[in-house]
Amino acid sequence: MANKCVPIKDGLLTGPLDQLSLVHLAGSRCASCEETSLGTNSVCPNCGYDKLDHVALGDGGTLFTYTIVRHRPPGAYQGPADFKPFGLGLVELDGVIRVMAPLQLAIDDLQIGMPLKFVPYVLRTNENDEDVVAFTYESVGD
């Protein structure tokens, strides 16, 4: 039997986690100030209003800015044991929000303004034998 799937953070993802093609980033749109925030929030991080529409953020985005992480990040980083430099960027979605995310594409190809697509994936299996679902962005051409 397949493992149960859980999001890397509660409220960060929406859709059936055992069907990754149907998973999206979760967002919350404030009914007062109209700001869209990342995740399933109960209070608007801008104005503090407590009536928010929970929405799925778009899967397509553009790279607003990025860096290349050249050394293994400190702490409980769960990336490959054989560390390779990777891109980290702010990906603009729907013209309303820029999400910080690791980028799964060749570091030499990174360019501000390039189109990207959302890709959920199983990062690891946790201590309860559950598959932990995380996300990255890939080149649209892949």
Next chain:
Amino acid sequence: MGDVYIVGVGMHPFGRFEKTYEEIGSQAAALALKDADVEWRDVQAAFMARMYLPATSGCRILRKLGGTDISIIDVEAACASGGAALRQAVLAIKSGDVDLALVCGTEKMPRGFMDPAMIYSPWQVELGISQNPSYWSMRAMRHMHDYGTTEEQIAKVAYKNHKNSVHNKYAMYQKAFSMEQILASPLVCDPIRLLEICSPNDGAAALVVVSERKMREMGKKGIRIAGISHSIARYSSDFRCPADSMSATTDNLGPTRVTAERVYEAAGIGVEDIDCFEVQDTDAFCEIELYEELGLCPTGEGGRLIDSGDVEIGGLKPVNMSGGLISKGEPIGASHLGQVVELVEQLRGKCGPRQVEGAKVALGHVLGAGGNCAITVLER
């Protein structure tokens, strides 16, 4: 409400030492008391800025000076901890509660990248979103894209600051590097290189601050705190927070602009009235952005300002005469108070080869996690 003055300063060098944090902090505090010609028993309240040290660090450090029953409070506001602590001392004096306070910043930090669990959520750490210079680097990349800022301009900031540190006995490195050495140093998070970032380390700085009435009674000529402010970043105004996302529709002023506006108004001055600056050069790009946010040049012109030479010692607007955090290192609780010590010595005319001739007004600035920003303006 009278003004508040600094009448004594003390520093323990920034670097790495085989000493306890109690020894490092108490040494700076004792030097500040000596500089002010006062005794520990004269201190009516004390504030200890620190981020990495355990609870009750202020008590543990200052009890080395002798027994006391005064209020001693630890203050933490990330890289702005020293500014937040100094502000508390200023408020305590302005309230009339005390006439003489000690403000000390002390830190002892492990080598390498800062522990990400202190400021990031566990899921961000798992995905590697959590490496300290990465968010500064992303700002640099966007600035280069929008304004044509170059890697050479960023390296020039590191070149200037390392060069300035050669005569600063409190700096960790005190070593000049060539542009070639800086640009050949390894990339940490593109476009920022190893010789362009500051290291967490150990160190302490301390100030004795007094009311105007107390200063007259002491027969001292102090340095006036013309303005001090501390704030955190407004919603989505700074992705150093460290944020998991930013708004693409809201464009709030960043924490440095907000804090600077408050301080300039409180001091009744503009940036044109300030003779020298110590600013948060966590990395060399950061200093370029701060030129713009403090008002030294228009937005997008920071790269051209470093090219102009105006921010050199001897230039129109010297910045980081001490060598900045790039050469001194950043013992977080002590970093802003270390800036203030440098600026007090500049205003006293005691900085030797790195002296800004005729400096009368000086500004210290720090910025870090949580968008914590503190700015202090001093006047002689």
